Amino acid sequence: MKNRINHIAYRCPECATATVGLLGSAESIGDLLRLKCGCGGSALDIKKERDGKIHISAPCIFCKDNHGFRLSPDVLSREQVTKLGCPFSGMDIAFIGDGEGIKPELERTAEELSRIMASLEAEEVKDIQPHDVDEADCPPDPAIYDTINFLVRDLEAEGAVKCPCKGGKYGLRFTDTGMQVYCESCGASYDFYCLSQSVAEEYLSLSQIVLK
Numbered sequence: 435m436k437n438r439i440n441h442i443a444y445r446c447p448e449c450a451t452a453t454v455g456l457l458g459s460a461e462s463i464g465d466l467l468r469l470k471c472g473c474g475g476s477a478l479d480i481k482k483e484r485d486g487k488i489h490i491s492a493p494c495i496f497c498k499d500n501h502g503f504r505l506s507p508d509v510l511s512r513e514q515v516t517k518l519g520c521p522f523s524g525m526d527i528a529f530i531g532d533g534e535g536i537k538p539e540l541e542r543t544a545e546e547l548s549r550i551m552a553s554l555e556a557e558e559v560k561d562i563q564p565h566d567v568d569e570a571d572c573p574p575d576p577a578i579y580d581t582i583n584f585l586v587r588d589l590e591a592e593g594a595v596k597c598p599c600k601g602g603k604y605g606l607r608f609t610d611t612g613m614q615v616y617c618e619s620c621g622a623s624y625d626f627y628c629l630s631q632s633v634a635e636e637y638l639s640l641s642q643i644v645l646k
Contacts, residue, residue, distance in 0.1 A: 439532060442455055442457045443528065496520050579613065596643065615643065
């Protein structure tokens with residue numbers, strides 16, 4: 435897989451068009467790489483950080499804001515397509531992999547989007563996106579997700595997320611008290627009690643997470 439030509443793709447929240455660009459290898463990524471949709475309404479940013487990790491800011495077709503992801507460089511050598519998901523809707527919004535692998539994922543999400551729009555009787559993609567709402571109805575702060583996701587993926591890469599079944603595939607979800615990381619195989623979990631970004635950042639000092 436070392437000679438694979440990597441691509442990255444996302445679906446524009448303005449026009450719903452799938453935008454695909456060449457990503458290359460970890461060594462070829464500069465300080466900032468920007469993939470723009472042809473309509474000019476959105477852009478996905480890729481930046482290599484000083485420690486070699488890759489930070490991606492991906493437009494979300496379901497939310498008004500971009501979502502941030504911090505990934506290990508080995509994401510560019512994985513056999514399977516890497517899926518980046520919206521923390522609120524649970525839908526996949528961006529993909530990394532070879533061109534042939536990404537194509538079926540874009541087709542799948544296009545069908546999912548069509549079903550969602552049909553169920554909501556939406557004529558345009560903007561009709562399924564959030565409008566101005568009262569503060570009590572606002573979704574959780576994306577910055578909390580970014581912070582906890584950064585911590586979990588960093589510890590995961592180091593083998594410091596411990597699960598009873600050693601399943602090795604962990605998801606994240608919001609809870610009434612903050613966030614939870616859970617094993618997708620056995621359901622074991624660990625709760626982060628954080629309703630603000632400042633509290634979420636206090637967890638960055640953890641060197642290990644043990645799921646129960």
